[in-house]
Structures are given as structure tokens and as C-alpha cells.
Amino acid sequence: MSQITDVRLRTNFFTDIRTRRLIKACGDAGVIAFQKMWIYAAEHFPTDGQLKGLSSNEVEEEIGVQDSSLLAVLEDIGYIKKTVEGWIKIVDWQTDQSWAAGALERREKARKAAEKRWESSPSVPAGKNDDLPF
DSSP, X not given: OOOOOOOOOOTTTTTSHHHHHHHHHHHHHHHHHHHHHHHHHHHHOTTTOEETTOOHHHHHHHTTOOOTHXXXXXXXXXXXXXXXXXXXXXXXXXXXXXXXXXXXXXXXXXXXXXXXXXXXXXXXXXXXXXXXXX
16 A cells, blocks of 8 residues: 555536536435545555456445446546456546656655765764764
8 A cells, every 4th residue: 555645636626517417426425435436546556546456346345335336427427437457447547636646756756866865975984983882
């Protein structure tokens, strides 16, 4: 599991035609379930929002959905699609959740920058720490 701690919500999320259609078809519970899917994807598949290795039933279980029609509705309105491999992919993940999508890359860049700083920092000359107790 990644260390992603948040997902982003566009200010026009609730006025987006897809969200309005989702509310009409599934009510507020459908919106909450979709947001749970975002959170699950951010935690487990942050780079691309593709729920690799999970069946539709497993996705429904992870987001706490009893009504199996939700995934069909999300696909019909364009919030998710099935990949050629059969996995669920959240549409526009890199755009809508760009912070989560770029987190692993940012973490790796920061790690490399820290290594570079440590490599270039002057070390303590030999013998200068002989009096330390550890």
C-alpha cells in the first residue's frame, strides 16, 4: 500500500453531468461509493487508477457496494471503463487525481535528491569523533 493520504475533488465535481447522472441513477450513495473507489485506487494503484487484478465483485466489496448495478452505471456515464485485460480503470485519473498519480515519481525524485545531498556533504574527518561514546 502506498503512502498516499488524500484525493482531490474538483470544484465542479457535483455539477459535472456525469455526477448528476450518477446521483439520478444511484443517489448520494453512488457518489460516496465512487469516491471510495478513488480512495482505494489512490492507496493501491496511485499511478494510473487501474484496479489491476481485481474482479468487479472484489471492487464492489472493497468500496462497500451491495448493488452490483453501480459499476455498470459508472461505466455507462463515463467515470470508469474496462481495459482490454478486463480490469476497471477510473477515467481521467491522471488529470483528476494528478497529485496521487505523481506521488511515487515525486517520492523517488526526493529520495535521489537526498542521496545526492548526502554524497556531496563533507564527512567528518577521521579521528574527530573518537571521544564520542557511541
